[in-house]
Amino acid sequence: MAENLKKHVDETRRSLLKAAAVAGGASLISFVAIDREKLRAVLSPVSLEDVVTEAEAAEAPSELERRAAKKTEEMKKLCRAEAEKLCKAKGENSPECKEARRRCELIKVKATPAKPGTRFAMALDINKCIGCRRCAYACVMENNTDREMGIEWIKVVSVPREELEILNTDWKYKEAPEKEMVYIPMACMHCEDPPCTMVCPVVATFKEPDGIVVVDYDRCIGCRYCITACPYGARRFNWRKPRVPVTELNPNMHILGNVIRQPHVMEKCTWCIQRTRDGGVPACVEVCPVGARVFGDLNDPSSPIRQVMEEYGAFVLKPAAGTRPRFFYYFGPARTPPAKKEKGGGGE
Amino acid sequence: MAKEYGDSFLDTIKYIIDEGLLKGSKAFYLALLGLLLIGAYGMYLWIFVQHAPIFLGSNYGGMITTDLTDSVTWGIYISFFVFWVGVAAAGIVFGIAAYAFGHKGFKKVAVLGEVQAVAALITVLLLIAVDVGRPLRAMILMPQLPNLHSMLDWDFIVISGYLTLNLIGFLVTIHYYRRDLPLPAKFTVPFIIIAAPFAIGIHTVTAFLSQALTARPIWNSPLLAPRYVATAFASGPAILVLALVLAEKYIKGFRVDPDVYKKTMIVIAGALVVGLYFTLSEAHEIYWYTTEPWKKAQANEMIFGYHLPYLAVMYWLWVALGIAAVILTLIPRVRNSRTGMLFIAVLTIIAVVNEKTMSIVIPAYIPDPLGRYIPYYPTPVEYAITLGVHALGILVYLVLAKAAISAIMRHYFQGSGAHH
Numbered sequence: 172m173a174e175n176l177k178k179h180v181d182e183t184r185r186s187l188l189k190a191a192a193v194a195g196g197a198s199l200i201s202f203v204a205i206d207r208e209k210l211r212a213v214l215s216p217v218s219l220e221d222v223v224t225e226a227e228a229a230e231a232p233s234e235l236e237r238r239a240a241k242k243t244e245e246m247k248k249l250c251r252a253e254a255e256k257l258c259k260a261k262g263e264n265s266p267e268c269k270e271a272r273r274r275c276e277l278i279k280v281k282a283t284p285a286k287p288g289t290r291f292a293m294a295l296d297i298n299k300c301i302g303c304r305r306c307a308y309a310c311v312m313e314n315n316t317d318r319e320m321g322i323e324w325i326k327v328v329s330v331p332r333e334e335l336e337i338l339n340t341d342w343k344y345k346e347a348p349e350k351e352m353v354y355i356p357m358a359c360m361h362c363e364d365p366p367c368t369m370v371c372p373v374v375a376t377f378k379e380p381d382g383i384v385v386v387d388y389d390r391c392i393g394c395r396y397c398i399t400a401c402p403y404g405a406r407r408f409n410w411r412k413p414r415v416p417v418t419e420l421n422p423n424m425h426i427l428g429n430v431i432r433q434p435h436v437m438e439k440c441t442w443c444i445q446r447t448r449d450g451g452v453p454a455c456v457e458v459c460p461v462g463a464r465v466f467g468d469l470n471d472p473s474s475p476i477r478q479v480m481e482e483y484g485a486f487v488l489k490p491a492a493g494t495r496p497r498f499f500y501y502f503g504p505a506r507t508p509p510a511k512k513e514k515g516g517g518g519e
Numbered sequence: 520m521a522k523e524y525g526d527s528f529l530d531t532i533k534y535i536i537d538e539g540l541l542k543g544s545k546a547f548y549l550a551l552l553g554l555l556l557i558g559a560y561g562m563y564l565w566i567f568v569q570h571a572p573i574f575l576g577s578n579y580g581g582m583i584t585t586d587l588t589d590s591v592t593w594g595i596y597i598s599f600f601v602f603w604v605g606v607a608a609a610g611i612v613f614g615i616a617a618y619a620f621g622h623k624g625f626k627k628v629a630v631l632g633e634v635q636a637v638a639a640l641i642t643v644l645l646l647i648a649v650d651v652g653r654p655l656r657a658m659i660l661m662p663q664l665p666n667l668h669s670m671l672d673w674d675f676i677v678i679s680g681y682l683t684l685n686l687i688g689f690l691v692t693i694h695y696y697r698r699d700l701p702l703p704a705k706f707t708v709p710f711i712i713i714a715a716p717f718a719i720g721i722h723t724v725t726a727f728l729s730q731a732l733t734a735r736p737i738w739n740s741p742l743l744a745p746r747y748v749a750t751a752f753a754s755g756p757a758i759l760v761l762a763l764v765l766a767e768k769y770i771k772g773f774r775v776d777p778d779v780y781k782k783t784m785i786v787i788a789g790a791l792v793v794g795l796y797f798t799l800s801e802a803h804e805i806y807w808y809t810t811e812p813w814k815k816a817q818a819n820e821m822i823f824g825y826h827l828p829y830l831a832v833m834y835w836l837w838v839a840l841g842i843a844a845v846i847l848t849l850i851p852r853v854r855n856s857r858t859g860m861l862f863i864a865v866l867t868i869i870a871v872v873n874e875k876t877m878s879i880v881i882p883a884y885i886p887d888p889l890g891r892y893i894p895y896y897p898t899p900v901e902y903a904i905t906l907g908v909h910a911l912g913i914l915v916y917l918v919l920a921k922a923a924i925s926a927i928m929r930h931y932f933q934g935s936g937a938h939h
Binding site: 338357401436 | 572578585
C-alpha cells in the first residue's frame with residue numbers, strides 16, 4: 172500500500188516535472204520569439220493560402236499600386252464604352268473599331284516608383300530648335316491629353332533673337348524657322364524648389380525622389396493656385412471633361428502621368444513618367460527631328476545630359492524666380508562653337 | 520411685441536428667427552423673395568452649367584463656360600473674394616471703437632459691424648465654392664490633408680475662425696440686448712482682444728496668398744498686404760455708414776449718435792489717403808527709373824489697359840473717386856449732412872470696388888509667364904453666378920441686420936439703455 176502510494180506520488184511528481192519542463196520550454200520559446208505574430212505563425216497549422224497571401228504582402232503592393240490596379244479597370248471600362256459607340260457608328264469590322272478594341276485591351280496603368288539614386292534632368296539646345304512643334308504634338312499623343320480644348324504641355328514660344336526675355340512672345344506663329352527668331356519650347360521645369368507644390372492646399376502635387384513633379388489627379392481640388400504660382404506657365408487645367416479619341420489612346424499609362432484625366436483637375440508635363448521610369452526617354456526627346464533635346468540622369472556621369480552640360484554649360488530661364496529648374500537650355504555648336512582648344516578635343 | 524421670450528440661448532435664436540424672418544413689411548418680404556430668386560438662379564447655373572461635369576457627371580458644361588483660361592486662371596470670383604474679405608475685416612472698426620475705446624455711440628451699433636462681417640464672409644465662402652473646380656473634394660480633403668506651407672489653407676482657417684467669432688459676437692449681443700441688458704465686460708474685453716487681430720489677419724493672409732509669388736511680379740511686393748488692409752478700412756466703414764443712414768431713414772425711432780458718423784468719416788478719409796499714397800508709391804517704383812520688364816508690362820495693363828481697357832478705367836476711377844471722396848470729406852458742410860455722407864460713402868465703395876476687384880487680380884495674369892496677352896472678359900454665366908452669390912450675401916445681411924436692429928431698439932430706444 173505504502174509502496175503503491177509512493178509509486179503513485181513518484182509518478183505524479185514525474186509528470187509534474189514533465190509538465191513544468193514543457194511549460195518552461197514553451198515559455199522559453201515565447202520569450203525568445205517575442206513577436207506574437209511570428210509565434211502564432213510557428214504554432215498554428217499553416218495552409219498554402221496563408222503562405223501565398225503572406226508572400227504577396229511581403230511584396231507590398233503600395234497604396235499607389237493598388238490604386239493603379241483599380242485605375243486600370245476604370246480606364247478599360249471607359250475605353251470600352253467609347254469603343255462600343257465607335258463600333259456601332261463605323262461597323263464591327265471597320266479598322267477603327269478593331270484598333271479601338273485592341274487599345275482598350277492593352278491598357279495597363281502602372282505605378283512604377285522612382286528608382287533610388289536617379290535625378291532626372293533635361294536640356295534643350297536653343298541653337299538647334301527649329302520651332303516645328305513636333306514635340307508638342309508627340310506629347311499630346313503620348314500623354315492622352317484632351318484634344319478639343321487644345322491642352323498642350325509644351326508651348327513653343329518664339330522671341331526676337333536680340334532679346335531673350337519671355338515677353339511679347341509669339342506662340343501662334345505659322346512659319347518656322349525664321350532667321351531673326353529664337354524658338355523656346357517651354358514645359359514644366361521640374362524645379363528643385365517648386366512653388367506649385369508649396370501652394371497646393373491638399374498636397375495633390377508633389378516632387379518625386381527622382382525629381383519629377385507630378386499631380387495626383389484623384390486628389391486635385393481644382394483651385395488653380397498652382398497655375399498662379401508657376402513662373403513658367405507650365406500647368407494646364409481641364410476646363411471640362413477631356414476627350415481623347417480611343418483610336419489614338421496610348422495604353423501605356425502611369426497613374427501619376429497619362430491616365431485619362433477627370434474634369435476640373437490640373438495636369439502638367441511628367442517627363443513621360445510612364446516611359447522614363449522604365450528606362451526610356453520622353454516622347455519629345457524621341458521625336459525631335461534635330462536632336463535638340465537631351466534627357467538623362469544627372470547622377471550618372473555617362474548620361475548624355477552630363478556630357479552636354481560639361482561641354483557647353485547650361486542656363487535656366489527666369490533664374491530670378493528662385494525655383495532652381497532642372498530643365499536647362501544651352502547654346503550648342505551650331506552658332507557658338509566651343510571655345511577653341513581650351514579643354515582639348517570636344518565633341519568634334 | 521406680445522410674444523415673451525425666456526432667458527435661454529435657444530430663446531435668443533428663436534428671437535432672431537422671429538425678428539429677422541417672420542416679422543416684416545410687404546416690401547421686406549418682396550426684397551427677400553427677389554434676392555432668393557437671384558441667388559437660386561446663380562446656384563442653378565453653378566450646379567447645372569458651370570460645374571455640370573462634377574455634380575451631374577455630364578459631358579457638356581464645365582468651367583469652360585467661364586472666360587477663365589490657363590493664362591488668366593482667377594477671375595471675377597476671386598476679385599470679389601478679395602473685396603469682401605476686406606469688408607469683413609473692416610467690420611471690426613466699430614467693435615474697436617465700442618469695446619476697446621468704450622465709445623457709447625459706437626456701442627449701440629457695433630453689432631452691425633459683426634452682421635456685416637458675417638454676411639461678407641458667407642459671400643466670400645460661396646465665392647470660393649463656385650470658383651474651386653471640385654468643391655466637394657475640397658471640403659473632404661482640405662481638413663484631412665492640409666499643407667501648412669500653403670497660404671490657401673491658412674486663409675481658410677482664419678476666415679472660418681473669424682466667421683465663428685463674429686457669429687458668437689452677434690448672438691451674444693442679441694442675447695443681452697433683447698433682455699434689455701448691457702453687454703458685460705467679461706465678454707467684450709476677450710472678444711475684442713481676439714477679434715481685432717483676427718480681422719487684420721484675414722485680410723493680411725488673403726494678401727499673403729498672392730504677394731509671395733515670383734510668378735506674378737505685380738503682386739510680388741511687400742506693399743500688397745498693407746494696401747489690402749488700408750483700402751479695406753475705407754470700404755468697410757463706408758458700407759456701415761450706408762447701412763446706418765438707410766436704417767435711420769426707414770426704421771422708425773432708430774437714431775445714430777452724430778459722433779459715430781463723424782468719427783467713421785475720419786476713418787474712411789484716412790484709409791483712403793493711405794491707400795492712394797500706396798498707389799502713388801507703387802507707380803513710382805515701377806515707372807520712375809527702370810524695373811523688371813515683366814512687372815512693367817503687367818503694370819502697363821493695369822494703368823493703361825492696352826489689351827484690357829476696363830482695367831485702366833477701373834484703375835483711374837479708383838484714383839479719381841478716391842481723391843474726390845477725400846476732398847469731399849474735408850468740406851464740413853458735405854461731411855456733416857446725411858446726403859453728403861451718403862454720397863461720400865457711395866463714392867468710397869465704388870472707388871474701392873475699382874481698386875480691389877479686377878484691377879488688383881487680373882493684371883497679374885496679363886501678360887502670363889509665357890509672355891502671352893490673353894484677355895479676360897467674364898461671361899454671362901460668371902456674372903450671373905457672381906450676382907447670385909451676392910444676392911445670397913445681401914439676404915443674410917438683411918435678415919441678421921433686422922434682428923440686430925430690433926434688439927438694439929429694445930435695449931437702447933425702448934429699454935434702460937435709452938437713458939445712457
